[in-house]
Every structure is written in structure tokens, then in C-alpha cells.
Amino acid sequence: xxxxxxxxxxxxxxxxxxxxxxxxxxxxxxxxxxxxxxxxxxxxxxxxxxxxxxxxxxxxxxxxxxxxxxxxxxxxxxxxxxxxxxxxxxxxxxxxxxxxxxxxxxxxxxxxxxxxxxxxxxxxxxxxxxxxxxxxxxxxxxxxxxxxxxxxxxxxxxxxxxxxxxxxxxxxxxxxxxxxxxxxxxxxxxxxxxxxxxxxxxxxxxxxxxxxxxxxxxxxxxxxxxxxxxxxxxxxxxxxxxxxxxxxxxxxxxxxxxxxxxxxxxxxxxxxxxxxxxxxxxxxxxxxxxxxxxxxxxxxxxxxxxxxxxxxxxxxxxxxxxxxxxxxxxxxxxxxxxxxxxxxxxxxxxxxxxxxxxxxxxxxxxxxxxxxxxxxxxxxxxxxxxxxxxxxxxxxxxxxxxxxxxxxxxxxxxxxxxxxxxxxxxxxxxxxx
Numbered sequence: 001x002x003x004x005x006x007x008x009x010x011x012x013x014x015x016x017x018x019x020x021x022x023x024x025x026x027x028x029x030x031x032x033x034x035x036x037x038x039x040x041x042x043x044x045x046x047x048x049x050x051x052x053x054x055x056x057x058x059x060x061x062x063x064x065x066x067x068x069x070x071x072x073x074x075x076x077x078x079x080x081x082x083x084x085x086x087x088x089x090x091x092x093x094x095x096x097x098x099x100x101x102x103x104x105x106x107x108x109x110x111x112x113x114x115x116x117x118x119x120x121x122x123x124x125x126x127x128x129x130x131x132x133x134x135x136x137x138x139x140x141x142x143x144x145x146x147x148x149x150x151x152x153x154x155x156x157x158x159x160x161x162x163x164x165x166x167x168x169x170x171x172x173x174x175x176x177x178x179x180x181x182x183x184x185x186x187x188x189x190x191x192x193x194x195x196x197x198x199x200x201x202x203x204x205x206x207x208x209x210x211x212x213x214x215x216x217x218x219x220x221x222x223x224x225x226x227x228x229x230x231x232x233x234x235x236x237x238x239x240x241x242x243x244x245x246x247x248x249x250x251x252x253x254x255x256x257x258x259x260x261x262x263x264x265x266x267x268x269x270x271x272x273x274x275x276x277x278x279x280x281x282x283x284x285x286x287x288x289x290x291x292x293x294x295x296x297x298x299x300x301x302x303x304x305x306x307x308x309x310x311x312x313x314x315x316x317x318x319x320x321x322x323x324x325x326x327x328x329x330x331x332x333x334x335x336x337x338x339x340x341x342x343x344x345x346x347x348x349x350x351x352x353x354x355x356x357x358x359x360x361x362x363x364x365x366x367x368x369x370x371x372x373x374x375x376x377x378x379x380x381x382x383x384x385x386x387x388x389x390x391x392x393x394x395x396x397x398x399x400x401x402x403x404x405x406x407x408x409x410x411x412x413x414x415x416x417x418x419x420x421x422x423x424x425x426x427x428x429x430x431x432x433x
Contacts, residue, residue: 023055026319027081031067031304033060035271036138039339047326054319063248064304065390068093071309075100080309082320085137087304088124089389092211094307095133096387096432102308105131108321116328116346120298120372124383125305128212134305135324139343140268141299141368142192142286144168149279150261154178158282165232165287168262172241175261182260183241185251190396191302192264192286193229194221199381200288201225202297211385215429219392219421222414225292230403230410237404244404247397266302267368270341283364285371299371300383303342343368387428392421 032040037060044058061067064087071084075097086094094101105112114122114132125134148158156174161167168184175183186192198205203225208217236242243260245251255263256276263269264286273281288296306327308320326332333349336342338358344350350369353359359366377383386392399417402408408416 024053024315024319026054026056026083026316026323028056028058028083028085028306028323029061029067029071029081030058030085031060031062031064031087032085032138035275036268036340039271039336043327043332043336046332047323050326051322054322056319056323064090068390071307072097075309075311078311080311082309082312082316083323084307084309085304086134086307087390088302089384089386089393091125091134091305092215092385092387092389092428095127095385096428100310101133102310102317103127103131103133104135104306104308104324105133107308107317108324116348118343118345118347118350118373120377120382121301121343121345123377124301124385134307135327136301136303136345137306137327138268138303138340139301139305139345140266140303140341141301141343141372142188142196142264143267143364143367143371144284144286145255145263145265145269145273146282146284147255147258147261147263147277147279148282150180150258151175154180154261156261158280162262162284162287164290165229166290168287169232169236171262172236176239176241180261181240182243182254184236184262184264185243185245185254185260186263187249187251187265187269188302189244189247189400190393193233193400194226194396195384196286196299197226197229199298199300199383200286200296201293202378202380203292204380205384206386209379210383211387212379212382215387215425215432217386217425219386219418219425222411222418225289227410227414228292229289230400230414234403234406234410238406242404244401266341267343268303268341270365271339283367285367296371297381298373298375298377300381301343301372338362338365341365341368343372386425387432388424391424392417395420395424 044056048055061070068086068090074080121136121139122132126132151158154175155178172183204220206217206219208214211217233242254260256273258279330348330352333344333346334352337344396417399413403410403413
């Protein structure tokens, strides 16, 4: 049977069209759900609509730990994504994964301007010679969230100073006396009340510059400063002034529902709180102990970065570079910062946000940026780079829970956490040699 000339020509044109518009697919695995998951999908859709060469496909793979484990399992099976979101405590693990990752500065190629990224944000994800290994994506830092209505109802002036933990302690006393069931709660207890506490008070969390200077590091968060803070929180827990809700962000639901007056949480809590809170809320700087430091140093970042996995074609890495360049643009970064409360990763995005009047219209949304950038980081406040730190956090959580329940004194709990955590660090050190 003969096909008509016109049909053959049309088929040829259709085939050529399909080749011309073939998109290189980029797999992006992340850990976001809810409002943050929607905003990630929006970013991906915006990128895909902006060009026709590449198509990014985003997939949720569980929480941070589950996403990291999924990436590791996929690499072993030869089915790894191009881009994997890894939370900050997985940085040392990814750096030691020889042959599994392709450094971002190599992916981006010649002309990649690393100086445009904010130093205190990118520093967590750079090699000793200053090259970016992964791209900061959702970088946050802890702040104090305040339910102004709850304070008002309890007869506490909502504008009461709470720059120091000494002042917060006084407010908690008033709230408890007024019959408030949840004076304060927290999210991410280890990250906020030990890791950031240490940096904020310029106190070592671990030796060897918190692990940046070598894997032969040892934990040091059982010093007098940390013990005093955990002891105070333990007393507040026993008195019903601090209500423990869980290891991750379980306390967020309580705060957003209007049950709690104070909440120590990531600056990125902004997205959910703004969307759900039916009360007048405010963000304040993370408090510090005046008895420990005359003024605070800087907080450190949490969140995650984007790692590029090895084992893909050159054309696909060009797509990865294009997507990461898009994510780093001032417009996209400014919108992400304003929508989520995450830190902008470039100075240009921060400047753009300020020029748009966002900080004036939304007081307190610049606090996270100020906390991170107003002081040059020290060896104690640059961040943490510790192997097996996800597991070490689990140990810390167990020991802190024993303090909150009254089963252990703070010194004994932190001594135990250090001893147990050091055993994991030695194993990691040996595996890395």
C-alpha cells in the first residue's frame, strides 16, 4: 500500500517538530509537603514554562531523612535523580560520598560567580578552598514567634522586651500565673537549643571548628553554658511553662492553632503561620542569655541544599545548571524569601526585597537575615560539619526528652549524648579514611 506524498511530508514534519522540541528531563527529589511543597512546584512550573529545552520533574520523597536515604538507595541501584535535596546535617555525609556527587561549581562551569551568594549561607556548603559543593536552597535560622493576642489575654504587655532568656523567663512566669496552658513550645530542639544556642553564644558545639577542620572532631556541647540553658528549660518543663510537643515541628500545629504564647522555630515557619494563624503574631530575634554573653554572635542555618548526583549525561547537567541559575536569580529568590521566610541566598535578592518595601510592610521578616549577617561568623558560629549527625541528633533528642520528663539532670543527659555521639563520630572518621 502506497502512502500519499502529502502524508509522508506531514509525518516527516511532525517527527522533526518532535525532535526540535524534545525536552531533556531533569529529576529533582525533595522533602517538602504542604504549602512549601506547593511553592516548590510553582518554582518548577515557572522554570519549565520559561524555556523549552529542559523539563524539571519534582518528586516528594518523604521527610529529610527519608529523602536522603532514598537518594542513597537510588544511587546504589543506578537510578539516582539529577538533583537531591539534603538537609544541612547530611552535608558531611554527602561530602564523603566519593563518586556519588558532582560539585555545583563544576556543574555551573566557567563564569560561575560564587561571590553573589551570601557568605554565611553558602559557607556551610563550601569546600576548604571556598568552592560551592551544593546550592543553598531552603536556608533558615531560628527565631522567636510571639502570639500577641495570647499575651494580651494573659495580661502581659505584648511589647514586653524578650531579647534575653532572662526576660523570657519572667514572661513565662506571668503566663503560667495567668493560667495559660502552653506558655512556650519549640520545634527542632537540638537545632535551636543546642546547635544554634552554641553558635549564638560563641561556644563550641564540637572541637576542630565544629568539624570544619577535620573528621577527628569530638562533641563539646556539655559545657557549662549549654548545661545551664538545658537546665533552665528542664525546670520550665517541670513547671508547665515549656510544653514539649515532639522532635521535629509538631509544636508548630499548637502555635498556629493559637494555643501557645511563645514558639522557638525556624524563620521558615512564616509560610504556615501566615496562612493559618487567626491571631496577631510577631517574629522576634532568638533570645540569648545575658549571663553567658554580653551580646549574641550569629545564628546558623538549617534547612537543606541541592546536591547534584553523578552518573548523568552532559546535556542533562546543562539543564541542571540552567535550573540552578534560575533558582539563584534575584526575582525568584526574592519571591521565595518573601513567600516562605527562608533566607535569600544572594545579596541581590535581599536588596530587591528591601527595595520592594516588603520588610516595612511585614515587620520582623528581616530578623533572620540580620541574625545571620550582622556579624562575621567565628569558628564556633560558622556552622556544623559532623558525620552521622542525623543519628547524633536522634541521640540528643532522647537525652533532652529525659530532661524534660524529669528523669535526668541536664549535665548527665548532655554528658551521655556527647559520649554516645562521639562513638558515632569515630566510626564515621574510620569509614572516611
